[in-house]
Amino acid sequence: MSLRTRWTRSAGFLPLALLLALALPAARAHAYPWMIQHGYTNCSGCHVDPSGWGLLTEYGRGQDQIVIPTLWGGKKQEDLEPFTGIMYGAVPLPSWLNVGLSLRGAVLSTTNSGTTTWRDILMIADLRAGVTAGPFLASVSFGYVPTGATLAAVTNQPRDNLVSREHWLGLRFDDNRLYFLGGRMNLPFGLRNVEHNAFVRSSTLTDTNSSQQYGGQVVWDAPGIRAALMGIAGNLLLRDPAYREYGYSGYVEGAFSNSFTLGLSSLVTHADLALAQFANPALGPDPFFGASNSWRQAHGLFSRWHVGGPWVVLAEANLLVQTADNVATDWGGVGFLQADWEAIQGLHLIFTGEALRQRYVNSYGAWFSVSWFFFTYCEARIDVTFNDYGMSSGGHLPSLGVLGQLHFSM
Amino acid sequence: MPRRASLAALLLVLPLLAPATKLTGEPSAGFHGRGPGGFGVDGKTNQLRIEDDGTTLKFTVPLAGLQTGIGLRDRHMREKYLQVDKYPDAVLEVPWSGVKLPGDGQTGEGTAPGKMTIHGKSKDVQVKYRIVRTGTRYQVTGNVPLNLKDYGIDVPSYMGVTVQPDIDTSVSFTAERS
Numbered sequence: 001m002s003l004r005t006r007w008t009r010s011a012g013f014l015p016l017a018l019l020l021a022l023a024l025p026a027a028r029a030h031a032y033p034w035m036i037q038h039g040y041t042n043c044s045g046c047h048v049d050p051s052g053w054g055l056l057t058e059y060g061r062g063q064d065q066i067v068i069p070t071l072w073g074g075k076k077q078e079d080l081e082p083f084t085g086i087m088y089g090a091v092p093l094p095s096w097l098n099v100g101l102s103l104r105g106a107v108l109s110t111t112n113s114g115t116t117t118w119r120d121i122l123m124i125a126d127l128r129a130g131v132t133a134g135p136f137l138a139s140v141s142f143g144y145v146p147t148g149a150t151l152a153a154v155t156n157q158p159r160d161n162l163v164s165r166e167h168w169l170g171l172r173f174d175d176n177r178l179y180f181l182g183g184r185m186n187l188p189f190g191l192r193n194v195e196h197n198a199f200v201r202s203s204t205l206t207d208t209n210s211s212q213q214y215g216g217q218v219v220w221d222a223p224g225i226r227a228a229l230m231g232i233a234g235n236l237l238l239r240d241p242a243y244r245e246y247g248y249s250g251y252v253e254g255a256f257s258n259s260f261t262l263g264l265s266s267l268v269t270h271a272d273l274a275l276a277q278f279a280n281p282a283l284g285p286d287p288f289f290g291a292s293n294s295w296r297q298a299h300g301l302f303s304r305w306h307v308g309g310p311w312v313v314l315a316e317a318n319l320l321v322q323t324a325d326n327v328a329t330d331w332g333g334v335g336f337l338q339a340d341w342e343a344i345q346g347l348h349l350i351f352t353g354e355a356l357r358q359r360y361v362n363s364y365g366a367w368f369s370v371s372w373f374f375f376t377y378c379e380a381r382i383d384v385t386f387n388d389y390g391m392s393s394g395g396h397l398p399s400l401g402v403l404g405q406l407h408f409s410m
Numbered sequence: 411m412p413r414r415a416s417l418a419a420l421l422l423v424l425p426l427l428a429p430a431t432k433l434t435g436e437p438s439a440g441f442h443g444r445g446p447g448g449f450g451v452d453g454k455t456n457q458l459r460i461e462d463d464g465t466t467l468k469f470t471v472p473l474a475g476l477q478t479g480i481g482l483r484d485r486h487m488r489e490k491y492l493q494v495d496k497y498p499d500a501v502l503e504v505p506w507s508g509v510k511l512p513g514d515g516q517t518g519e520g521t522a523p524g525k526m527t528i529h530g531k532s533k534d535v536q537v538k539y540r541i542v543r544t545g546t547r548y549q550v551t552g553n554v555p556l557n558l559k560d561y562g563i564d565v566p567s568y569m570g571v572t573v574q575p576d577i578d579t580s581v582s583f584t585a586e587r588s
Binding site for chain 1: 449450451
């Protein structure tokens with residue numbers, strides 16, 4: 001059994017899993033579905049990955065300075081002259097070369113059953129580089145994490161691992177509408193939201209923290225519609241091939257205006273042996289973990305809606321189905337609803353509700369978050385998260401988490 | 411002399427006899443541009459004037475009020491591309507003879523010839539319109555595709571993203587016509 005999965009069977013499963021579920025880093029270098037507030041329904045203008053997240057293009061670096069941070073000293077957007085290079089313009093870059101850095105540190109307080117624990121975390125320390133030169137695309141990230149993100153670890157230590165969340169090559173045609181990508185990539189599924197430990201991401205294993213897979217992907221990115229279909233060839237960073245998942249993941253999303261989109265996602269994977277899923281850590285030992293002939297499915301809808309002014313609503317709902325030999329089929333579901341209010345430029349007050357049904361047990365979550373991009377490339381964020389985890393025994397386990405983060409990303 | 415006075419009086423009275431078209435509610439005018447892939451940009455303004463001399467409808471959009479949602483992009487659009495200090499308005503003239511008004515309670519659609527003037531250059535265009543009539547009230551939407559190069563406007567390009575020269579322009583308003 002690999003180190004990546006062994007820990008889930010440890011005797012201290014519940015507290016450790018709870019802590020990890022709350023503590024795994026929100027690897028949110030750049031993945032802001034609320035950019036629809038500025039009329040952006042597609043992601044490829046700003047991101048090297050046409051489905052969004054991660055490394056920014058030259059245009060994205062410009063937007064990162066114009067529309068993301070709070071502007072001080074009475075400055076307005078029209079007063080700015082963004083630099084095309086990095087490090088506040090100190091390092092010039094040619095238009096075809098993209099380089100990014102993401103550093104995120106956090107302090108987490110978790111309260112379960114009247115007991116509060118504190119932990120400081122280096123959540124992300126990634127260097128990214130990529131190419132957008134005519135039809136050629138490439139993107140690679142490389143970083144260090146002391147804990148977590150084991151599915152993306154290129155080293156095989158219990159802690160202090162080097163990680164590469166993505167590394168892929170691509171070609172694009174037809175005025176950048178048609179893409180062919182191959183390598184380790186984020187799974188195209190649902191909202192590419194930054195809260196990677198939200199139920200919708202953790203229950204579908206489609207988060208941007210470490211759930212990337214190897215495979216080939218076709219992306220269609222055109223006005224009014226975008227779609228992606230990825231053939232999953234497994235996570236080759238998992239050293240035990242029996243746990244690797246094979247299948248597909250994809251979405252199609254229509255933009256009915258520049259302020260409203262509706263999308264459909266679908267994912268089906270098969271593995272010889274099932275991985276554990278951490279969506280509800282209070283469930284106890286996962287009956288699917290290690291079960292043979294595992295099929296995992298998720299199908300659902302997602303939407304982005306710029307309601308008006310500073311309000312954006314993001315929503316996603318998925319049906320979850322999991323089967324394996326000698327384990328009863330699990331029919332479940334997961335939902336996510338988030339309202340983002342940008343009180344002043346750069347300051348976001350975020351209200352999130354979520355629900356999960358897995359292993360025939362219901363769990364609920366409510367988040368209140370303040371995300372402040374207080375200066376170019378700099379973000380401070382606080383998440384207050386209350387989860388009511390359903391337990392197999394019939395009870396519920398309430399859990400309160402307070403996560404404070406400082407993030408430097410360019 | 412009396413003949414001259416009569417002619418002057420007739421010229422003064424004629425516009426009053428012409429059917430008056432007056433805007434009611436908030437009009438809007440805008441454009442939609444496309445870039446590489448799914449990139450899009452929309453501009454919008456609520457400033458629209460209509461003049462009706464009985465033979466021609468003249469729509470005037472002050473371009474300084476056009477907003478795309480991002481301040482720096484607006485400034486570049488105003489200063490670098492549209493040059494609104496020199497060419498402050500977009501003007502569309504549509505002869506009434508090309509417009510078919512629907513009957514009361516009906517909806518009419520069609521295409522009318524017109525003349526668009528932007529950036530100091532004029533060009534004949536085809537205006538696709540839709541009119542919903544309720545009594546003397548007309549809800550109108552109109553679209554004109556145009557090419558920026560035809561008007562001597564540089565193709566906008568910024569930080570690696572170049573907008574296609576073909577854009578769609580639109581107006582939407584409600585008017586009372588007596």
